Structure formats: structure tokens, C-alpha cells
Amino acid sequence: MSNHYNTLGVGKDASPDQIKKAYRKLASQHHPDKGGDTAKFQELQTAYDTLSDPQAKAEYDNPQQQYRFDTNNMNGFEDIFNQFGFGPMGMNRRNQQVRRNKSITIQVRMTLKEVFEGKDVLGSIQLPSGREQALQIKIPRGVKNGDQIKYQGLGDDSIPNAPRGDLVAHIAEIPDRRFARDGANLFIETNITVFDAIVGTTVIVDTIADSKLEISVPVGIQGGQMINCKGHGLPEAQGTVRGNMYVKINVKTPVNIAEEDKVIIEQLRGKYAI
Numbered sequence: 197m198s199n200h201y202n203t204l205g206v207g208k209d210a211s212p213d214q215i216k217k218a219y220r221k222l223a224s225q226h227h228p229d230k231g232g233d234t235a236k237f238q239e240l241q242t243a244y245d246t247l248s249d250p251q252a253k254a255e256y257d258n259p260q261q262q263y264r265f266d267t268n269n270m271n272g273f274e275d276i277f278n279q280f281g282f283g284p285m286g287m288n289r290r291n292q293q294v295r296r297n298k299s300i301t302i303q304v305r306m307t308l309k310e311v312f313e314g315k316d317v318l319g320s321i322q323l324p325s326g327r328e329q330a331l332q333i334k335i336p337r338g339v340k341n342g343d344q345i346k347y348q349g350l351g352d353d354s355i356p357n358a359p360r361g362d363l364v365a366h367i368a369e370i371p372d373r374r375f376a377r378d379g380a381n382l383f384i385e386t387n388i389t390v391f392d393a394i395v396g397t398t399v400i401v402d403t404i405a406d407s408k409l410e411i412s413v414p415v416g417i418q419g420g421q422m423i424n425c426k427g428h429g430l431p432e433a434q435g436t437v438r439g440n441m442y443v444k445i446n447v448k449t450p451v452n453i454a455e456e457d458k459v460i461i462e463q464l465r466g467k468y469a470i
Contacts, residue, residue: 205218314334329350338431339367
């Protein structure tokens with residue numbers, strides 16, 4: 197029987213981090229996908245599985261642990277079987293545990309424009325097995341900050357003959373300098389003068405689709421009111437229906453008004469006092 201410590205090239209007093217580092221280095225060298233020997237890789241895997249599990253490591257380090265049988269109480273055999281990991285009918289519970297490869301999580305940063313269009317992620321990642329894997333995934337339109345998109349079979353492959361783990365893309369949305377967001381709805385601000393607010397006007401605003409939209413500002417609009425531009429927001433998650441864009445109207449007061457104009461404004465103020 198091989199010595200697990202010798203297999204990984206570490207001492208018996210090695211820390212969990214040292215054991216993991218040694219395993220990853222050797223697994224990368226001997227992985228079958230890189231032309232390594234399958235038997236050697238499985239030996240490394242067995243050694244790491246044992247030494248990385250505190251209970252399994254303790255049992256491996258102390259193989260002579262004794263159990264005292266109480267012949268006066270035959271019911272004690274059930275406890276003894278349980279200590280060895282056996283359940284009813286002598287079935288080993290440890291063997292019932294299905295070994296699975298783990299999922300891998302990556303962070304994908306996205307601008308609001310990329311949320312609107314969807315994003316192709318191209319690159320590579322290093323798997324826990326040490327293998328370098330090319331990455332080509334599509335992030336769908338309309339995702340939100342904090343969403344997690346799962347891609348089956350693109351995760352860990354350290355355990356031979358076991359299904360591969362999944363790849364999970366965690367979405368981190370980058371704040372936009374023009375638009376605020378609430379779900380599929382967008383919010384933007386524009387400024388008009390107090391005179392525009394009195395008589396009405398038209399303004400041109402940007403859209404998330406990099407186009408310009410002309411909207412009518414009604415007569416007598418108040419500062420802070422919003423105009424709803426339906427269908428100019430973000431797409432609903434993985435759908436074709438789009439949310440709305442709300443334009444907040446900020447009413448600004450002109451400065452440096454000529455004295456003769458102030459007289460006219462003063463007359464109007466008296467006429468239209470609120």
C-alpha cells in the first residue's frame with residue numbers, strides 16, 4: 197500500500213494548504229488530458245482525498261485504533277458497525293456517497309449596454325485539476341447584478357469517471373453614468389428652463405440603444421416630474437419585451453437676466469401668482 201504523504205511529497209506535519217498546493221502541482225503534471233499516467237493520477241487523487249479530509253486523515257495516521265467489545269451487551273455491535281461506517285445489512289455508508297466534481301464560479305463584469313445586448317465571454321480558466329480550459333459562453337440579455345448563470349459540464353474534472361461539475365457565472369453590473377436601473381426600467385434626467393416649463397418644449401435624450409429620442413414636454417410641467425417612454429428600457433430576462441425609460445425633468449432658473457427683462461417677469465409674476 198502506497199504512502200499518501202510520499203505520493204504527494206509532503207511531510208506528516210504538512211498543513212492543509214501545503215497538501216492542496218502539492219496535489220495541484222502534481223495533478224497538473226500527471227493529468228491524463230496532458231498525457232499523464234491514469235494510474236498515477238488516481239493514486240494522487242486517493243492520497244489527496246484522504247489527507248484533505250480531517251477524519252480520514254486521522255484514521256490513516258492512526259490505523260491501530262482499538263475498539264472494545266462488550267460481550268455482555270450484544271446490541272453494542274450496532275454501535276461498532278456505525279463506527280466503521282456501516283449501516284443496516286452491513287452496507288458501507290461511505291461507499292454510498294457519490295463522488296462528484298465541484299462547480300466553479302467566475303465573476304463576469306458587465307456594463308449596462310452589455311446587459312442590453314447580451315455578452316460573449318471568451319478566455320480561459322484553470323480548473324482545480326490543473327488543466328487549462330478555453331472558455332466561450334454567452335450571457336443572455338437582461339441579466340441583473342447578482343444573477344448566477346449555470347453552464348452544465350464546464351466545471352471541475354478532477355475526479356475521473358465522474359460527471360464534470362458546472363460553471364457558474366456570477367454577474368457584477370458596472371454602474372452607468374447616464375442611466376439608473378430598476379429591473380427592466382431605466383431612468384435618465386434632462387434639464388429645461390423655467391420658461392420651457394411654462395410654455396412647453398421638446399427635448400432630445402439618449403437611449404440605451406445608442407439612439408436619440410425626441411420627447412414632448414407638456415405645458416406647465418413641474419420640476420421632478422417624469423415622462424414615460426414606453427418600450428425604451430432593458431429587455432426582460434431572456435425575453436423580447438422591454439421595460440420603459442423614465443425621463444426626469446429638472447427645471448432650471450436662468451441667471452444674469454437683463455434688467456428690462458426682469459421688469460417684464462415681475463409683471464408676469466404678479467399676474468400669475470400661485
